[in-house]
Amino acid sequence: MNTATPDTATIEVIRKTWQERPPAANPYLHGRMTRALEAFAGKGFPTTRLENWKYTDVRKLAASYPEWLRTAPDETATPDLEPLVGPDSVRISFVDGIYRPDLSTAGDLPPGIFAGSVSELLSVEPALEDKLGKLAQDSDSAFVALNTAFAGDALAIVLPDNVELQKPIYVRFHSSTSQLGTQPRVMVELGARSRATLIEHYTSGHEAIVNSVTEIRCLENAALNYYKVQDEHTDSWHTAAQYVELARNAKLTSMHLDTGAGLARNELHVRLAGPAANADCKGLFMGSNNQHIESRINIEHAAPETQSRERFRGILADKARGVFNGRIYVEPQAQKTAAELTNRNLLLSKGAEIDTKPELEIYADDVKCAHGSSTGQLDENSLFYLMSRGIEHDEARSILVEAFAGELLGDTGIEAIARKAQQSLRALRKVEQ
Amino acid sequence: MASKQPDVKDFVDRKYEHGFFTDIEADTLAPGLNEDVIRLISKIKGEPAFMLDWRLKAFSHWQTMQEPDWAKLERDAIDYQAISYYSAPRSSADAPKSLDEVDPKLLETYDKLGIPLHERARLAGVAVDAVFDSVSVATTFKEKLAEAGVLFCSFSEAVKDHPELIERYLGTVVPHRDNFFAALNSAVFTDGSFVYIPKGVRCPMELSTYFRINAANTGQFERTLIIADEGSYVSYLEGCTAPQRDENQLHAAVVELIAEKDAEIKYSTVQNWYPGDEEGRGGIYNFVTKRGDCRGDRSKISWTQVEAGSAITWKYPSCVLRGNDSVGEFYSVAVTNNLQQADTGTKMIHIGKNTRSTIISKGISAGRAQNAYRGLVKIFPTAENARNYSQCDSLLMGNQCGAHTFPYMEIKNPTAQVAHEATTSKIADDQLFYCRQRGLREEDAVNMIVNGFCKEVFRKLPMEFAVEAQALMNVSLEGAVG
Numbered sequence: 001m002n003t004a005t006p007d008t009a010t011i012e013v014i015r016k017t018w019q020e021r022p023p024a025a026n027p028y029l030h031g032r033m034t035r036a037l038e039a040f041a042g043k044g045f046p047t048t049r050l051e052n053w054k055y056t057d058v059r060k061l062a063a064s065y066p067e068w069l070r071t072a073p074d075e076t077a078t079p080d081l082e083p084l085v086g087p088d089s090v091r092i093s094f095v096d097g098i099y100r101p102d103l104s105t106a107g108d109l110p111p112g113i114f115a116g117s118v119s120e121l122l123s124v125e126p127a128l129e130d131k132l133g134k135l136a137q138d139s140d141s142a143f144v145a146l147n148t149a150f151a152g153d154a155l156a157i158v159l160p161d162n163v164e165l166q167k168p169i170y171v172r173f174h175s176s177t178s179q180l181g182t183q184p185r186v187m188v189e190l191g192a193r194s195r196a197t198l199i200e201h202y203t204s205g206h207e208a209i210v211n212s213v214t215e216i217r218c219l220e221n222a223a224l225n226y227y228k229v230q231d232e233h234t235d236s237w238h239t240a241a242q243y244v245e246l247a248r249n250a251k252l253t254s255m256h257l258d259t260g261a262g263l264a265r266n267e268l269h270v271r272l273a274g275p276a277a278n279a280d281c282k283g284l285f286m287g288s289n290n291q292h293i294e295s296r297i298n299i300e301h302a303a304p305e306t307q308s309r310e311r312f313r314g315i316l317a318d319k320a321r322g323v324f325n326g327r328i329y330v331e332p333q334a335q336k337t338a339a340e341l342t343n344r345n346l347l348l349s350k351g352a353e354i355d356t357k358p359e360l361e362i363y364a365d366d367v368k369c370a371h372g373s374s375t376g377q378l379d380e381n382s383l384f385y386l387m388s389r390g391i392e393h394d395e396a397r398s399i400l401v402e403a404f405a406g407e408l409l410g411d412t413g414i415e416a417i418a419r420k421a422q423q424s425l426r427a428l429r430k431v432e433q
Numbered sequence: 434m435a436s437k438q439p440d441v442k443d444f445v446d447r448k449y450e451h452g453f454f455t456d457i458e459a460d461t462l463a464p465g466l467n468e469d470v471i472r473l474i475s476k477i478k479g480e481p482a483f484m485l486d487w488r489l490k491a492f493s494h495w496q497t498m499q500e501p502d503w504a505k506l507e508r509d510a511i512d513y514q515a516i517s518y519y520s521a522p523r524s525s526a527d528a529p530k531s532l533d534e535v536d537p538k539l540l541e542t543y544d545k546l547g548i549p550l551h552e553r554a555r556l557a558g559v560a561v562d563a564v565f566d567s568v569s570v571a572t573t574f575k576e577k578l579a580e581a582g583v584l585f586c587s588f589s590e591a592v593k594d595h596p597e598l599i600e601r602y603l604g605t606v607v608p609h610r611d612n613f614f615a616a617l618n619s620a621v622f623t624d625g626s627f628v629y630i631p632k633g634v635r636c637p638m639e640l641s642t643y644f645r646i647n648a649a650n651t652g653q654f655e656r657t658l659i660i661a662d663e664g665s666y667v668s669y670l671e672g673c674t675a676p677q678r679d680e681n682q683l684h685a686a687v688v689e690l691i692a693e694k695d696a697e698i699k700y701s702t703v704q705n706w707y708p709g710d711e712e713g714r715g716g717i718y719n720f721v722t723k724r725g726d727c728r729g730d731r732s733k734i735s736w737t738q739v740e741a742g743s744a745i746t747w748k749y750p751s752c753v754l755r756g757n758d759s760v761g762e763f764y765s766v767a768v769t770n771n772l773q774q775a776d777t778g779t780k781m782i783h784i785g786k787n788t789r790s791t792i793i794s795k796g797i798s799a800g801r802a803q804n805a806y807r808g809l810v811k812i813f814p815t816a817e818n819a820r821n822y823s824q825c826d827s828l829l830m831g832n833q834c835g836a837h838t839f840p841y842m843e844i845k846n847p848t849a850q851v852a853h854e855a856t857t858s859k860i861a862d863d864q865l866f867y868c869r870q871r872g873l874r875e876e877d878a879v880n881m882i883v884n885g886f887c888k889e890v891f892r893k894l895p896m897e898f899a900v901e902a903q904a905l906m907n908v909s910l911e912g913a914v915g
């Protein structure tokens with residue numbers, strides 16, 4: 001009953017577009033892409049009849065997809081890409097889905113660290129084949145399958161054991177061509193006891209379709225700080241999924257900032273696969289006008305003594321609609337798990353909407369799991385307090401909204417990202433007035 | 434955990450106390466479902482034409498529907514053609530007017546259940562409309578209620594005596610096409626309870642119905658309709674037990690509550706149907722649609738439930754808060770042991786201004802059971818200043834059970850305040866240690882902690898029910914810890 005009826009006409013056009021593209025040189029990759037295309041064709045675009053897509057309707061996106069996939073990228077575009085983080089970072093830039101060495105500084109990476117294409121990596125390390133696509137399964141989601149089929153080559157970043165990378169790696173995906181569909185794909189592996197910071201930043205100059213998939217594997221005792229900033233053009237469609245697997249004692253600290261796109265949907269999947277693995281995930285999404293922003297997290301505790309904490313907040317103005325879904329899944333063997341999920345939302349105007357669903361699914365008994373969710377408007381007492389001290393109504397509201405976000409942004413490791421969030425908040429407040 | 438004590442072992446092995454089968458002759462229809470069966474049911478019950486029309490509409494819609502599969506339940510498919518849709522005790526033709534006329538075997542059944550009908554009714558001042566299988570056979574305290582103007586009778590009587598009320602209210606809260614099981618119930622329901630509280634009347638006693646499932650292979654389809662007219666108040670109790678059985682029995686009831694302006698309905702349930710044996714064989718499938726409609730301003734509907742029995746429980750007592758300043762409440766304790774499964778919760782639909790709702794749900798999962806809370810809080814754009822508070826706590830006992838929480842919140846008004854909290858944990862070792870150190874047996878300590886965990890809900894039950902519920906809790910969880 002709960003299966004989407006694939007729109008055969010759309011699928012056929014997408015299949016034709018795929019066939020017209022030059023096949024991947026690497027036979028393994030080509031086979032993978034072929035299988036992914038079939039996986040997508042079997043599923044079709046999801047409909048709101050599917051539980052996981054209940055609140056997000058992608059019919060309009062699906063209608064534009066075939067054509068936008070055919071749009072030719074501009075290989076010579078020279079957009080002014082002001083990096084989000086300072087010069088003290090390793091930059092890797094993609095414009096219209098094409099790697100741009102002229103806008104990148106991957107050469108600055110210390111020796112031993114690989115940052116390049118997957119096909120390049122496959123030629124030196126064929127064992128990689130067993131790892132690719134293992135975390136993000138094409139059978140799980142039509143969008144992952146679509147990404148695998150069209151992404152072809154992916155960005156691979158591999159840190160060997162015992163490397164502590166001081167500089168953050170800043171990966172920028174920019175769409176400069178109007179009505180272009182891109183499928184960014186990133187694969188990251190951190191060796192045992194390695195540490196790194198990775199920032200993914202998505203922007204577009206015009207309306208675009210962006211469908212990204214990131215796979216991250218952290219081996220024993222590795223630690224990754226992960227940031228994803230989505231600041232697409234307000235007419236863009238952005239769908240993204242990150243799949244993270246943490247081995248024994250590995251740690252993920254993540255922050256998601258979603259401010260752009262007309263329709264955005266982000267899924268963060270974290271699997272705590274090794275004992276004592278730890279995940280601390282934060283997210284802030286904000287929308288105005290008719291934006292539709294969905295943020296999903298799926299945390300799987302698969303080993304004993306794993307810990308996770310998820311804090312997500314949404315701020316919605318005008319007619320914007322926010323969707324939050326948080327799921328904590330505890331497998332039977334994951335005893336002594338501690339998990340805590342909170343979602344707080346602020347509705348700033350009439351017409352704004354939030355649909356939230358924090359889920360717990362627990363099969364182990366010796367656990368401490370909690371989730372909480374609250375939604376409301378700004379607290380009248382706080383507003384009164386500020387106004388009674390001579391602060392104008394609008395200013396007082398601004399302070400409170402910033403404070404609401406500030407509780408999350410307080411310990412953002414990279415200040416530039418916190419600043420970016422504050423900036424978006426101010427823009428949101430302007431729209432609201 | 435500490436070594437098992439012999440008494441714990443005894444508890445584990447203890448069989449379902451209320452499992453027995455009363456041998457009474459029953460008029461039972463051959464298994465199967467088609468339009469003729471529905472016509473026959475309607476004819477046997479001597480219903481007016483509008484009832485038959487309504488049943489047939491429901492049936493034709495039901496045939497177009499698919500059985501829902503979204504709940505977190507695993508079960509065998511139900512063969513709806515293998516169920517007999519009507520069964521009435523032999524003496525139904527000349528229904529007894531008083532307890533003396535009731536079949537002595539029936540009374541014996543109630544005695545075994547520990548419900549001395551006459552005694553209890555007199556002592557507790559409770560009017561009992563006991564439903565034995567599908568037809569009401571004993572009704573008490575009618576006179577006292579009649580004095581107050583309260584109508585409390587079986588559904589079939591209401592159809593005969595007050596067809597105008599039935600026609601006006603039936604299916605207005607749970608329409609015949611609402612969901613798969615509600616549609617089935619609308620087509621084939623045989624009896625149930627009907628309550629009407631007139632304007633401004635405070636019902637002089639707590640109303641109570643005991644449901645019993647008896648003859649084998651008979652699905653039980655009850656329909657309850659409670660109407661509280663302007664400014665009235667009623668408290669209604671529903672309690673269930675069932676004989677032991679090997680095949681799964683389907684129970685698809687519908688309960689409709691209507692609260693007009695300033696009216697209040699308090700609906701309490703203790704459900705202890707046969708849960709199946711240790712291996713999950715047998716047991717009742719309890720698929721119930723319960724919904725209350727707060728139609729008038731300042732009306733209030735409160736659901737309290739203790740769900741301890743049934744192999745599968747699938748029910749979501751809901752409140753539609755239509756009137757301004759109306760209030761909805763849901764207090765629930767769901768206990769699952771062995772291979773029981775429960776997917777239960779509530780829906781609070783806020784439509785009117787200043788509507789408020791509270792959800793307190795306590796789930797206890799033991800053995801290899803799965804226990805899920807599933808709830809929806811929906812705030813319409815019209816629901817200015819709506820408030821909701823939800824709390825869902827789960828307790829896990831044993832490492833093979835599961836506890837799940839699926840709260841949906843859909844908020845379309847910025848003046849609303851919605852808060853949800855949930856926790857899942859096991860009984861803390863230090864709590865147990867503390868109790869045992871003071872000389873309590875492990876079983877007693879667990880009972881004490883569990884009762885404390887459920888206290889918020891038990892407090893909401895009428896007194897006799899609260900006592901029963903606590904005892905039920907202890908019995909249900911026997912042997913769960915060790």
